[in-house]
Amino acid sequence: MTETIAHDEIRSQLAASVGGEAQLASWFSNRTFSDLRARAARLLDEAAADAVTMIEKVNRAIDKEGLREWHGSTDADLARRYVRFWAAWQRAGSQTANWMITGPANFPVKRNQKRIATEDRRWEELNAFRTQAPARAIKRAQRIRKAAIGATGMMDSELADLQDRHAERVARQAMMKAVNALIRKHKLAEEGDGPARLAAMAREANHAIGEKLALELLKPDCFGIRGFASFQLSNNNAEIRRLAGRIAQVQAKLARAEAVESGEAENRTRTVGSVEIVENAAEDRLQILFPGKPDGETRYALKRHGFRWSPSQGAWQRQLTNAARYAAEQVVARLPESEA
Known part of the structure; x- marks a missing residue:
């Protein structure tokens, strides 16, 4: 800083x-x-x-x-x-x-x-x-x-960050399970050398925890249960699944963007009347292009559905998602006959 x-x-x-x-x-x-x-x-x-x-x-x-x-x-x-x-x-x-x-x-x-x-x-x-x-x-x-x-560089950076966070969560899940198993197997408690033994055994299993955390884990909760709570494991596991899904999404977007940049694929474009709807994979945006400035009612509908005007692209756009595809359909369905 x-x-x-x-x-x-x-x-x-x-x-x-x-x-x-x-x-x-x-x-x-x-x-x-x-x-x-x-x-x-x-x-x-x-x-x-x-x-x-x-x-x-x-x-x-x-x-x-x-x-x-x-x-x-x-x-x-x-x-x-x-x-x-x-x-x-x-x-x-x-x-x-x-x-x-x-x-x-x-x-x-x-x-x-x-x-x-x-x-x-x-x-x-x-x-x-x-x-x-x-x-x-x-x-x-x-x-x-x-x-x-560039867009692919951004996606590469995001993908690396997601993969790091996913790996950290997976390692934490393994650590919590291993520590709970040690507590149950050896019937450890907070008295005496229990915290020191738990910390030492966890280190031997390549799960480093300090004695201060070991002491907290060995204190029974209101139900008399020691170790990491079940909700901590389930919440962490849910985050692992969420990150895995997000990684798959970014990998798919990155593959599309790289295919477009290499010339192996083109942006998907379709025309509705005089309006073009473009799935711009390189920019990760769904874009709506009008022949001129849309009327006030159409602009209101675009903004209400999450589209924003991009002067650099000359288009109304939002992030490329299934929700964006649905929103584009809603906007196009409301266009006046002169534009649709």
Whole structure:
């Protein structure tokens, strides 16, 4: 993980973006009766801490998804964008006045209400940026990775990850079964050297567990049963089956995409009136191509069925699945006669 930009550095950028701490304090003169300097200082400290927290969340999300190599934004870039949104919010707020101040002064209330509405919009823009930053960073990194390694490369990466997770689950299932068998066979309990014996025997069977876990396993549950619970084995086994099914799906998609890229097969295309439905295996997308811009009702139906417009592909598309094929049929069935 990259080193997160310092709190004090972001605080300095925030202050500079509004003309300094004194200028920020003066903006509160029409909005509060409290100590203006203290209010400004507290606001800067809170905003800087919030920006640091946001950047840390982005980095954790990127590292968790294994996208560090494709992460295009630095911590400084994220900080600058935060500062820009925050400064716009503060400038909008500087134009407003508190109703307790303006009430007796015959202040133009409608104008103040418009300015307050503008301030609210700027806050919503800042809040959307700060809360959506991790998800947007992941999407952007995924797009960069896909552009760099292609659709088949993406599928290769996903397949390798699924196979690793499947292997880990299979090994865990074998370990849980072996440990439970040892507990039953040797009638081990948590007293005395039971945990040490269980850990040693598990290591001899190539299932390394620590004495701390061994002690927890040897403590009987409310039914007096020791070892891994039956629901742990059944849940893990269900995850093994799910991963195996997902591996089979990705392998099938990868085979189709490789066949298309090598020229051994073509994307499946069929025409309904003037509309084309394309199963684009290389992009792993089901695409609907219209001769022109579809009408509002058709666009609504497309979005309702999960299709989104892709300018780069010139098509309405969603991930290539059986559900997508069914959704395409539903959309096409609703097309006006001029397009169907």
